[in-house]
Amino acid sequence: MNKRILIWILSYGILTVFPFLIPLFITGPYVTHILILTVMNIILASSLRLINLSGQLSLAHGGMMTIGAYTSTLLVVKLGLSSWVALLLAGLLAAVIAGLVGFPFVRLKGIYFAIVTIFLTAMVTLMAQQWRSLTSGSYGIYNIPRPDPIVIPGILNITFTSSVNCYYLVLVIMLVSLIMLYAIEHSRIGLTFRGIQQSDSLAESVGVNTAGLKVLAFSIGCFFAGITGGFYSQYIMAIAPDTFGFLFTVYILIYMTVGGSGKFIGPILGAFILTILPEVMRPLKQFQPFFFAGVLMLVIFLMPEGIVGLPGRLKTIAGRLFKEQQERA
Amino acid sequence: MDISTLLQSILNGFSSAGIYILVALGLTLVLSIMNIVQLAHGEIYMIGAYGVYYITTSLGLNFFLALVISTLLMGGLGIVLERLCFRPLRGQFDRAAIASIGLILILQNVVLSIAGGDPRSYMSPFTGVLKILGVAISWDRLSIVLFGFGLVAALFLFIRMTKTGQAMLAISQDRDGAALQGINIDRISMAAMFLGCALAAIAGALVGAIFSVSPTMGGFALMKGIAVIILGGLGSIPGAVVGGLIIGLIDGIMPILTTTHIAGLIGFGAIIIILLFRPQGISGHE
């Protein structure tokens, strides 16, 4: 028993530490950029899965990232707030807006919910383009400052002028987010979400305020999208209305679906593989949309549980083969 | 504001409405018959426009012939998609919708790699203006109004008068009941996809004649189509017409009354309010 716990701690320890070590071996601005994108995509796909856990398919993540990015940017640029406070407020505003629009939205069941969230993303983009006095329209906002340095006099002075430090920052955000998402999923609230996913009328009949909890799941998921959007604008130092459009949102959905939305690790794997793979195989880069669409179709038609369902599927196939051989013998 | 500006914007509203209705009718037809949200509908609209572009410029055929050919081709593409993509996923709403998102990526990028990203344009056959009561109305706008409402009327007749149309109505109201009555759901689904895609292609071709065609033009059409069917009631054909008129007129008239960004948001606000008070839309039922 103790041995198992030790192995558990060791494997998760290595998994946690390993990403922090990557920049020691592989360097270069481009690699760092890809690493940052990978980590961001993991947060996004995992938080999308939390919404999915309550039986809802959301395509609002792009819109929520845009809200987060503009909120953090405007708070820093126009009001001179600390970038950290701005980042938190970016997440909170996304969550609040998700909560407000969520109430009318969750009255729509199933795929109709997805439709209105697509619409929401489109509206946020439109608003960012049109509200010129605030957002400077389609041109976007440039020269956004990087996150404020973390200074403890005499002990610590971390600046974020280098991309590598931004990578460390987003890695920490990812770890905190994943721990929060994991805790929520494995709590009673998570259980309630999964019950709603299976049958919302039955859940309602035993006293679950299904509408409220669906909004809660949507709102929590969007909080992480807002934070990630805010972080990205601070890292890239720019934001435009169409940075996180429909296509961006669709990619997050693809990471989650391909990885497999049934398990916690699914979206993490999906985001990791699908962000890294096109980079490793250079020729793929050019055909990225085809590649993504192809993988997506493959999963939809042949692997309904995604990559995480693959071992189980192989096991059953192997088991069947083994049985056949035994029977033959 | 003078009266001619107002009339002009009302006409613009009607011509937008014509397009929105054509797009939304296809969406709502596929939704109510196949129970699938076909998110690649905007791509069909876009390819329909490219079809007319290539047929008129490369083959040198006239616009109307090109329109008919392109429409039939898109209808055929609809049938192929139904067979290969949507039939295996029948009854699985989420996965079918995600698959249609995959189709968006594929279709959009196929066109992008063939035609490039630059907008293209072709001549509208409807030129000149019609003067009524001192108001100049351009024929190309008017043609959309006529096409749009003509096709709506044709679709209504089709559903009322033909066996296929009646079967569509039966399936949309009661799927299992219709299957029990011996209605062939496979055949009707193909018919719905054919019609839906053909209508989208016509809309795309008409828009392309006035403005231009580009690989990303489908997104706008999809958004408007979705707005219309939410407003009108998901799966309702009269709802799509009413919703299209409302959103088209808002888009046409609001810009002269207020600034554009408020006009865009009014549409959104209207949808939220509709969802709050009538989740089933204007003419949907519970």
Add this chain to the structure above:
Amino acid sequence: MLKIEGLTKHFGGLAAVSDLDVSIGPGETVGLIGPNGAGKTTVFNLVTGFLRPTKGRVVFEGKDITTKKPHYLAGKGIVRTFQATNIFPDFTVLKNIVFAHYLRPRISFWETVCHTQSSRRKEAEILQRSHKILELVGLEPVAGTTAGTLAHGYKRLLGIAIALAAEPKLLLLDEPFSGMNAEEVGTTMQLIDRLEQRGLTILLIEHNMRAAMNLCQRIVVLNFGKKIAEGSPEDIRENKEVIQAYLGAGEVIA
């Protein structure tokens, strides 16, 4: 305890339920019977808040609950079962029951996420109670089985167990015997008997007249959304209009 006054529900132009009056006293078991399409399940949906009535009132323990949401009513003690989707198929049997303890005891958001001492105590309490309910309905041997893989009769029983876990004062059972074999019907009838003895108030929809006659003290007969008869099982058995309704619908009274 429950009073339904002038309850009416229209779907489009059609009246699924019209001008229905029913009242149920505490501890009573009342049957709601009628041919297919008589509007029985609609009445359930109206009482439990899944549908809003076109007209009329529903009063529970002296309070008007007509426009309240289902989850609120579950909190007040009105819990129903469903004909079709009556379990959480991906959970184990035990987890189904644990889930149904959503309201009692209530564990708050922060308690659960932070996994506090009090939440752990409450979780333990819920687990204990869940096992007790499984014993009561006879599902304890399959507690660890994934609910979706259960035999049909067990699924129906689990549906009732889920409702019991929500601690109802008024339990509404929607055709609890449908699709059960004779033995399962027997077990379920015993279970309902035991619930009655514990003083639970029950409103029961049943298609099977014999089962309803055996269990209920009073029976309300619906046809085309209207109440056509009400009385003791004996009265109902002799009632001409009831026999006509059932014969007219091509069904035989057992």
